[in-house]
Amino acid sequence: MTTRRFSDLPEYAFPRLRALLDRHEPGGNEIAMSIGEPQHALPSLLGETLAKYGHLYNKYPPIDGTPGWREAVGAWLDKRYDLKGALDPHTQVLPLNGSREGLFSAALALAPGEKNGKQATFLLPNPFYQVYAAAALAIGAEPVFVPATPENGWLPDFSALPVDVLERATFAYYCSPTNPQGAVADTEFLGRLAALAETYDFIIAFDEPYSEIYRDTPPPGALAAAAAKGVNPDRVLVFNTLSKRSNAAGLRSAFVAGGANSIAAIKRLRAYSGSPNPIPALYAAEALWRDEGHVIENRRLYQEKFALADDILGGLPGYIAPEAGFFLWLDVGDGEAGVVKLWKEAGVKCLPGAYLGRGDARFNNGENPGARYMRAALVESPEIIKPGLEAIARLLKENAGVET
Ligand SMILES: Cc1ncc(COP(=O)(O)O)c(C=O)c1O
Incomplete structure (x- = not known):
């Protein structure tokens, strides 16, 4: 049961992601890049x-x-x-x-x-x-x-x-x-x-x-x-x-x-x-x-990960170097398909952009502006996210028809 007022609310993004990925075996140990939950050390x-x-x-x-x-x-x-x-x-x-x-x-x-x-x-x-x-x-x-x-x-x-x-x-x-x-x-x-x-x-x-x-x-x-x-x-x-x-x-x-x-x-x-x-x-x-x-140290760690992302993904079609925050917003053509592929091939867990957007009939024929994208969070350590970024690089290259 839900009230009529909230009947337009879709399932929240993370249960939707679970439902999407639970049907498939991960292609490796899970690399968590879906949720924006910082994993740097807690300040003492x-x-x-x-x-x-x-x-x-x-x-x-x-x-x-x-x-x-x-x-x-x-x-x-x-x-x-x-x-x-x-x-x-x-x-x-x-x-x-x-x-x-x-x-x-x-x-x-x-x-x-x-x-x-x-x-x-x-x-x-x-x-x-x-x-x-x-x-x-x-x-x-x-x-x-x-x-x-x-x-x-x-x-x-x-x-x-x-x-x-x-x-x-x-x-x-x-x-x-x-x-x-x-x-x-x-x-x-x-x-x-x-x-x-x-x-x-x-x-x-x-x-x-x-x-x-x-x-x-x-x-x-x-x-x-x-x-x-x-x-x-x-x-x-x-x-x-x-x-x-x-x-x-x-x-x-x-x-x-x-x-x-x-x-x-x-x-x-x-x-x-x-x-x-x-x-x-x-x-x-x-x-x-x-x-x-602790904030200065935190920022230094994120800057290190921005540099890592720029290094691995820089110049690839679909990568936009973020100015701030800790997410990558990656144009993969079809965000849901990209997320499933990364999960199945490399155990990398990202979030389909469509789950963060909504179609609105007033704009672009009601298209969901997130549908082409996938979101990757840089919240784990560089050692953990590096293979995740490399798997994303393979996906972007494949999408663009670049030889690997
Ligand atoms: C844009 C934005 N606003 C607000 C929040 C909520 O943060 P919190 O409730 O942890 O303060 C988040 C968390 O991911 C966020 O991304």
């Missing part, structure tokens, strides 16, 4: 701080975190994006139990399902992080899946949407650096998106979990970009997480930052329905946001 600060504050697991945690946690996140945002003290962490930042649930509950708190007597629209990039669509359906809004393509540099421009769609918008999601392509929107682009939210009276959630994983230049952030355009801070929410920056996906520790009124509305709903971070986890998160040493 994490375990140490959890142990130190473990006695506080007997307390119900406050929904807005501890003062120290808020100050640590505020200081991190201020320094990283040069906000010049403009953000008050005590009213403009809220902890989340991982950003996924926050991306969902923020929409519930802030987005009407109707606007001017019409069904609201939610604007989404496509492919996209799957919770965005679930949030639209929960509100009863119409998701608009705007294709990210090589032509738009993987950065769909919402301002080019028909006015009718923009006028009905109550909420939008945008992700930069992008998952899955690793593209980065510049400050001007982010600022224009935020200004569009002002013009058409909607709220935009900028999802920035890959902000700390880049080759050489730190990606700009939406908070600073929106402020530079003078956009009302309540229009703009920014989400970030320790899952990628600090390899701590299991800690479930993230934040949302934005205008004080929007944050207050999210906080009010979460006081009823939210799942607050345990106090020891808040202390651990505080320590991690205050420490850049």
